[in-house]
Amino acid sequence: MQILQNCTANKVFPALARVEQTLSIKKSLEEAPLLRYEGTKIAVVAQIIRVIEFFLSVTGKDLDAFQIQILAGDLYEKFCNDTLDDIILMFKMARNGDFGKVYNLDNFTIMDWANKYLEMKSETRERLLRSKRKEGEKVEGKYFADLPAELQEKYAKKHAEKPQTVFEFLRPAATEALTQEKHRRDIKKQIEKEEK
Numbered sequence: 001m002q003i004l005q006n007c008t009a010n011k012v013f014p015a016l017a018r019v020e021q022t023l024s025i026k027k028s029l030e031e032a033p034l035l036r037y038e039g040t041k042i043a044v045v046a047q048i049i050r051v052i053e054f055f056l057s058v059t060g061k062d063l064d065a066f067q068i069q070i071l072a073g074d075l076y077e078k079f080c081n082d083t084l085d086d087i088i089l090m091f092k093m094a095r096n097g098d099f100g101k102v103y104n105l106d107n108f109t110i111m112d113w114a115n116k117y118l119e120m121k122s123e124t125r126e127r128l129l130r131s132k133r134k135e136g137e138k139v140e141g142k143y144f145a146d147l148p149a150e151l152q153e154k155y156a157k158k159h160a161e162k163p164q165t166v167f168e169f170l171r172p173a174a175t176e177a178l179t180q181e182k183h184r185r186d187i188k189k190q191i192e193k194e195e196k
Helices: 009-021 025-030 041-059 065-078 084-095 107-134 149-161 172-195
Strands: none
Touching: 009 041, 009 084, 025 084, 025 107, 041 065, 041 084, 065 107, 084 107
8 A cells, every 4th residue: 555655634535535436345455465564563553543544533522542553553453464455455455344334433333333344355355266266267375386476485484484293284183193103103113123
């Protein structure tokens, strides 16, 4: 969401009004970068604060400055695997009454909207995947080899920084069972060796 970063405070609201008119959940799924890759957490939270202030200005609602800051941090954590476009869309949908009429506005209400929005986004994602499967298209990212080369390189780089063992991916109970089985096999080999 580079457009917000280039705007001064008095130009943000008109820019946001133009941006939100072109957004959709489908577009967010297909084109927008994930929030965690938009920049540092502080910079992204500042963008989220601008979106919240825009919503408050348009609806005539009010939150204290500290509530806005806390809400922006909570939204960052909630949407870190989603996009800034999703946050803008969520507030637009709330303003349009898609989540019900707003009587009282507080952080709990807004986080409830976030849950409802993310559920809608999940349903949209599933519909898109089903339609791609019906069309016979290959679903991207199903296998590692199908990922774009850029993503494969990023994974390889991260994996090189912190190698992970198979046991890190297994649940504790499975890890314990495998460890016990290995221990049994080692004991059995030792007994067989001693018997010979």
